[in-house]
Amino acid sequence: MTETPTATKEKPAHRSGLAAATREFVLIVVGALIVSSILRAFVGQMFIIPSESMQNTLLVGDRVVVEKLTDVERGDVVVFEDPGGWLGQEESGQKRGSVGRFFEVVGLLPDSSHGHLIKRLIGMPGDKVACCDAKGRLMVNGKPLDETSYLYPGDAPSAMDFQVTVPAGHVFVMGDHRSESGDSRVHLSDTGPNGGSPGDAAFVPLDKVTGRAILVVWPANRFDKLEIPDTFKDVPAAAAPPPDKPSISLTPPPK
Template identity: 40%
Template sequence: MMPETSRRKQRSFWVELPILLLVAVIVAVLVRTFLVQTFYIPSGSMETTLLINDRVLVNKMVYRFREPRRGEVVVFVPPKQWDAGPSKDDYIKRVVAVGGDKVVCCDASGKITINGRPLNEDYLYEDDVPSSQPFDVTVPTGRLFVLGDHRSASADSRFHPDYQSGTIPVDAVVGRAFVIFWPFGHMATLPVPKGYEAIPAPSGG
């Protein structure tokens, strides 16, 4: 016969288990909603930085305290003008220019310039040029100019002639992708490329 103390402990465990599971679910929902969320990569628009079916962690808190910066990889809700439709997934691209920046393609060397300074993009997909399509955009305040790293396979800010619809609002950004966690063989952090360090602030900014 089981001792009375053991029976009480067993009953206590089965009473506490649903509560513990409920707390775990609530914590997971809160973390996913406000702190960190996982996303998978559905296309090759960010190759070779991000490969199809990679899984990334996205920091959803960081932009509550500051705005996105040049060179960061962000997940965002695409503008309606991008013909994404309500059933489309969020997009993931790299922030190339922020509000006030003048971003131009391309200079005599074939590089994108930001505020008159050429941008060195060593992360571009092999054999891709910075852009086969010319553009000259002054990014409106509160908006971002975003591009995929695989330029020849990315639908991004270049393909919308109206600057207001080609750029995306800061408020549409879900968060910053900061690490690839799956598959294990492709695990890596997603730092800001060094080329962005040389970009000056916009004139008058």
Template identity: 40%
Template sequence: MRVFSSSGTGTRRRGGPGPATASPDPPAPRSRAERRRLARRVRRRRAGRAPRRIAGALAGSVLLTLLVKTFAVQAFVIPSASMEPTLRIGDRVLVDTFSPWTGDAPARGDVVVFTDPGGWGPRTAPGERSGFPGKGWLTALGLVPADDGRTLVKRVVAVGGDTVEGDTSGRILVGGEPVDPPQGAPERPAGAHRPFRVTVPAGRLFVLGDNRGNSADSRVHLDDGHGGTIPQDSVVGTALAVAWPTAHWRSL
């Protein structure tokens, strides 16, 4: 059966094939010179990206290092013999400075670095401070160990609510239990000692040097109005390890 088209100009069978479409001509092959020019352009683009990628990677590494040093770990120099034999003069200790930001409180036995609450450190005239331009910024970033006399290091022996006692022989008791200095620490010097009894206020710490006979610690500041304790907020961080010199590497 034949079916007339709507134009009436011809006939076609229903469902028959439509008009044929011409396929595009394949691209002409590139000459060898064109292929070389294209390869050179690709190499130039890649070469231009490499310095940017390297610079970005270096910048990211430096930023990450600064963040870690500033907010996680910082180096401090031990200025005195008050913590011998645990820490010696000139030791560089790595300090966890991140925990105070999270609200973690120091515990009994921790070695802590804290800012001078007033009258604890040596009095140094501005002209006597050693250093160089920009050292303060480098110290704040953790790239130079802090040695400005405003940061001190001691061991926490009592926390808020504890009762600390000292007898005439130089013994220290916390809650009635003796707190002995670390093994190898110098013996207590002979002679009379000032007896005391202090209840540590909440939010404060009672700290001692491991070198009990040569440490200007909480015992020296008993009359400062807080029983020789320091504010917990003054703690910069907890000492983790001795990093330098290599002969004295140790964890704390």
């Protein structure tokens, strides 16, 4: 007696195709997240402007692209981590929940700026920054700045007098809306987060600088490049190597 071979059941073709398509989709999504995370960590990311301190260059709610590949220069608009005690509630940004934070980390949502600030870089290591000259202008290495292209209308370059030399490994920053900016000037009498001498907290460590803002990308009607104002091109180099400790005087420079 001959037995009839048992037929082998085959998987429906559509199920096999669906599984393959699902696996491919998952791999694409995972790969995209990995690439996005790498780009965010090493190339650039987007930030939301949380305060009025950079008006009218940047408005509250603007989305800016920050690139991390090139070194920062005088005149750049820079994003940096709080050096210690700078942030008030109005500038700290709204921290997202765990899901929102995940999408921030992988670069699919702009950073909510929690724990970060954005200002204009005025002084590099070794620079002498002073305000103000006989015409009320901010000076860097003795060169007066023409700040009319970015300073908030009606604001003075500074309501307080000062003369500083920026220490090694640090920068001096100021907001474009000077009367609403808690910047380096405001902290010239503060000690750093780990103690130290008065004024240590006024200068931002370069290793806390995230990068330079290069584009306003949202809202669409605000799309614009952020470039270094021409006035910074005429600033001479620092006359001497940067000191280890800052030099600070809350008096006006000689007129």
